[in-house]
Amino acid sequence: MAQQFLSFNQAHGGGGSLGIEEENDEAMIEALQEPMKLRDNWVLWEQVVQEKGGGGYADATKKVTSFNTVQDFFAIWNGIPQPSELLESKRIMREQRNGQSVAIDAIMIFKDGITPEWEHEKNACGGHFQIQLKPSVGGGQIDEYWNNLVLAVVGGTLEPAELITGIRLVDKLSGPKVANAIRIELWFTKFGDTGAVNTLRKNFERTMSVKVDGSIGPGPPKPDTKPHSSLSKH
Secondary structure, three states: OOOOOOOOOHHHOOOOOOOOOOOOOHHHHHHHHOOOEEEEEEEEEEEEOOOOOOOOHHHHEEEEEEEEEHHHHHHHHOOOOOHHHHHHOOOEEEEOOOOOEEEEEEEEEEEOOOOOOOOOHHHHOOEEEEEEEOHHHOHHHHHHHHHHHHHHHHHOOOOOHHHEEEEEEEEEOOOOOOOOEEEEEEEEOOOOOHHHHHHHHHHHHHHHHEOOOOOEOOOOOOOEEEEHHHOOOO
């Protein structure tokens, strides 16, 4: 039997079912229709590719939509390409009002009220963990790392959850600053709280390593830790 990953790309056994049989119990179906509130309110952002001579990072960063329930999250998530699709020489694209399409460099999910900029007060005193995933890691595994992280962050199960400000998926397979990798970042506040940051890092690595059956699989590359106070650009 082929190895199964937590991927929503059908090319890697995805599609959302993950081998779970459909639940036909009417009470369960009715319960699932009730809005299930998330711990925090979240906003989906995009960072578009800018042409030479364009504006800065803030000009390239666009708010897409907000959500605060499990149902709304999955309604949005089901329409977002998986990282593995970037390995197929594809790019995430957004059609603009003028009918033209623009490439997306990064997709981001941040707590409502916090912009995905290190200058924001919650980010300026914090930092982020960063891993680079080469294509050789495999599309299914990259999807699983990313989905594990997103579900844990949005669901409030990656502790200490109050430290987290947001997450980013950055396409470094193409574009002007190509690095032949997909980059995943977990942003957090209070960089000086060493104990809490170390706990978050440990849980970050473990969360990404969880397999569909609950076992612990191979972990991602060890993350780099970047303090925002010493950064001057994204």
